[in-house]
Amino acid sequence: MTDQQTASATDADARPCILIGTAGHIDHGKSRLVQALTGHDPDRLPEEKARGMTIELGFAHAALPEADLWFVDVPGHERFIRTMVAGAAGIDLALLVVAADDSVMPQTREHAEVLKLLGVRHCLVVLTKLDLVDAEWAAAVAEEVGDLLADLQLEMLDCIHTSAVTGQGLDQLTTRLVAAARQRDDGETRPAWFRLPIDRSFSIPGRGTVVTGSLLHGSLRPGDDLELLPACQRVRGRELQTDGTVRGAIGGRTRLAVNLAAVRVDDARRGMELAAPGYLEPTQCLAVRLDRLRAPGKRLRKRQRLRLHLATTEVRCEIQLAEPVDGDSAADVLAQIRTDEPVVATWGQRLILRDDAGTRTLGGGGVVLSRARPWSSRRPPDHDTLETLRRGKPRDRLLAALRLADWTPPAPAALAARTGCRDAATVEKLLRELGTSGRVVRLAGGAVPLARDLLEDAATHPVARLAAEARRNPRWTGVASAAWPAWMPSACPATLRPALAEWLIAEQRVALVNGYVLPAGHASAMSDEDQRLLAGILAELEAGAYTPTPVADLKALAGKPRPRGEELIELALARGELVRISDGIYLTAGRWNALAGIIRGLLAEGAGFTVSELRQALDSTRKYVVPLAEALDKAGLTRRHGDVRVAGPKLPPHG
Numbered sequence: 001m002t003d004q005q006t007a008s009a010t011d012a013d014a015r016p017c018i019l020i021g022t023a024g025h026i027d028h029g030k031s032r033l034v035q036a037l038t039g040h041d042p043d044r045l046p047e048e049k050a051r052g053m054t055i056e057l058g059f060a061h062a063a064l065p066e067a068d069l070w071f072v073d074v075p076g077h078e079r080f081i082r083t084m085v086a087g088a089a090g091i092d093l094a095l096l097v098v099a100a101d102d103s104v105m106p107q108t109r110e111h112a113e114v115l116k117l118l119g120v121r122h123c124l125v126v127l128t129k130l131d132l133v134d135a136e137w138a139a140a141v142a143e144e145v146g147d148l149l150a151d152l153q154l155e156m157l158d159c160i161h162t163s164a165v166t167g168q169g170l171d172q173l174t175t176r177l178v179a180a181a182r183q184r185d186d187g188e189t190r191p192a193w194f195r196l197p198i199d200r201s202f203s204i205p206g207r208g209t210v211v212t213g214s215l216l217h218g219s220l221r222p223g224d225d226l227e228l229l230p231a232c233q234r235v236r237g238r239e240l241q242t243d244g245t246v247r248g249a250i251g252g253r254t255r256l257a258v259n260l261a262a263v264r265v266d267d268a269r270r271g272m273e274l275a276a277p278g279y280l281e282p283t284q285c286l287a288v289r290l291d292r293l294r295a296p297g298k299r300l301r302k303r304q305r306l307r308l309h310l311a312t313t314e315v316r317c318e319i320q321l322a323e324p325v326d327g328d329s330a331a332d333v334l335a336q337i338r339t340d341e342p343v344v345a346t347w348g349q350r351l352i353l354r355d356d357a358g359t360r361t362l363g364g365g366g367v368v369l370s371r372a373r374p375w376s377s378r379r380p381p382d383h384d385t386l387e388t389l390r391r392g393k394p395r396d397r398l399l400a401a402l403r404l405a406d407w408t409p410p411a412p413a414a415l416a417a418r419t420g421c422r423d424a425a426t427v428e429k430l431l432r433e434l435g436t437s438g439r440v441v442r443l444a445g446g447a448v449p450l451a452r453d454l455l456e457d458a459a460t461h462p463v464a465r466l467a468a469e470a471r472r473n474p475r476w477t478g479v480a481s482a483a484w485p486a487w488m489p490s491a492c493p494a495t496l497r498p499a500l501a502e503w504l505i506a507e508q509r510v511a512l513v514n515g516y517v518l519p520a521g522h523a524s525a526m527s528d529e530d531q532r533l534l535a536g537i538l539a540e541l542e543a544g545a546y547t548p549t550p551v552a553d554l555k556a557l558a559g560k561p562r563p564r565g566e567e568l569i570e571l572a573l574a575r576g577e578l579v580r581i582s583d584g585i586y587l588t589a590g591r592w593n594a595l596a597g598i599i600r601g602l603l604a605e606g607a608g609f610t611v612s613e614l615r616q617a618l619d620s621t622r623k624y625v626v627p628l629a630e631a632l633d634k635a636g637l638t639r640r641h642g643d644v645r646v647a648g649p650k651l652p653p654h655g
């Protein structure tokens, strides 16, 4: 790769293109077929040439007038199945190659099974070495292959008889591939963000690290910001190439090489991914739906150690089935996979499971939730929500993903990857719609979108507790609004509790009465008569200024039973309408609040003031002022210093 921007820097062009992967048993002629179709030998390692055997993934490109055919050639040897899986991840079309003189062999079967599990839709069967057998024999082999595919419920597009030696069938095959490239639907459903699972990396002296892979979706320009995963390292794609040609922009289905600025080759190996920043999140816990899983010859245990193949990566993992199964295999089951190392995965992404020793393919399925929380007996899987996430429409998937993310929903880009939405903008649009219909709530107008269901669930406990408290004590005035956030469930992050507390009031799930939170519809506990009585008490105390009438002597309470008066005073205290000075002596809140200004006035005249000076300022008597001064000390508005009072820590600095 060169540093300057050169030739043919065309935009991602609209030419039909397709990524084709080979599959099949060793020595059945896969590599030779790719060479015959493209003119390039996909076996490039000296060791491969010497042994005549594919070990690594091979790549070749045929730029035909009608279409670009990109080939990923995989090894057929059973020891290299992991390489085959890495190569097959992300192809559009599989060529199942079967030698006519050998017919269906173990890796023919295993590769076909892997393809099926990877969700490959079309399978084109290519019989090779037709020069070695007669037509009758070839027909019998074709039938065997047909049976295998029928067994696996894998659709056979066609079965083409070829020979790399005589050239038989090659034109027909090419025509068929061009047609497939033309028909390939780019799918409105395919995500729009850039994603490249790395299948090869190497370093070029003086130019740094180059990674290659099959572009899964999205497009890329030189200089774009990217993220290297699962490390989440920010990198920049310096130069792009397809098939040795420097390009100005790349999109569509293609093989791609990216020169990364300032990245060591060890930090960008096969199994890692290059993606638009923010979409992929490292995870070690996935919720998956397995098409099937088997344990040949054994009972299928609920928990077991396996190997997980995801795109180009392979990691050891523990799998846990949501429910125990009888027998040695399971079909269509929910499971959780905990990986030994971080991986990245997206909604719907296909996966393969092989045994711990890596010798047999045992099952596969699709990712439902890429960042799951570990299941436990206390928090079992949420089947319904996971099922909605798996099968719902984008809007419902988004809601389900939000619900499963609890109080920490990811940003729109990551939500797109978690739900299979096209991109962050699509998610934002859907979130706005869901906000309008009230199914998503942004607390306090904040940035965090939360599922209404989550808030409703969180509300259950505090609302019920409030109701119980009110039932127990009909005269209860409620929770002071300042204390209400502390009633929110501990699962709700502390930063969101005040907003949740407010939301419950705004949604009228609870009522706010005079600064106190009460159950919704819970009428103020006071009768009209009590309200009149209390108003009378307050008016009488207010009129008494700083020589308020002791409760026992209040005219408003004359002739009333004593407990009645005490209850009303308690209520007024709880509502903050009165402040207690000493037994039976109360100031109205207004008079109490005015004290700060009076104290500041006294302190402005001297370093401190005496009780006698306070008495004069308040036009009161010692009987009131001595306990009042103590109450001021206690409230922190003043501090006692011998015979004088100085400013206390709680005295507001000004008006």
Ligand SMILES: Nc1nc2c(ncn2[C@@H]2O[C@H](COP(=O)(O)OP(=O)(O)O)[C@@H](O)[C@H]2O)c(=O)[nH]1
Pocket: 024, 025, 026, 027, 028, 029, 030, 031, 032, 033, 052, 053, 054, 076, 128, 129, 130, 131, 132, 162, 163, 164, 165
């Ligand atoms: N006679 C004959 N030999 C073939 C044909 N295709 C491949 N071969 C040979 O079969 C052997 C294995 O081919 P190769 O492409 O390496 O198989 P792979 O392991 O599936 O990639 C090589 O010696 C090829 O030359 C064919 O159509 N006819």
Ligand SMILES: [Mg+2]
Pocket: 030, 031, 032, 053, 054, 073, 074, 075, 076
């Ligand atoms: Mg080969």
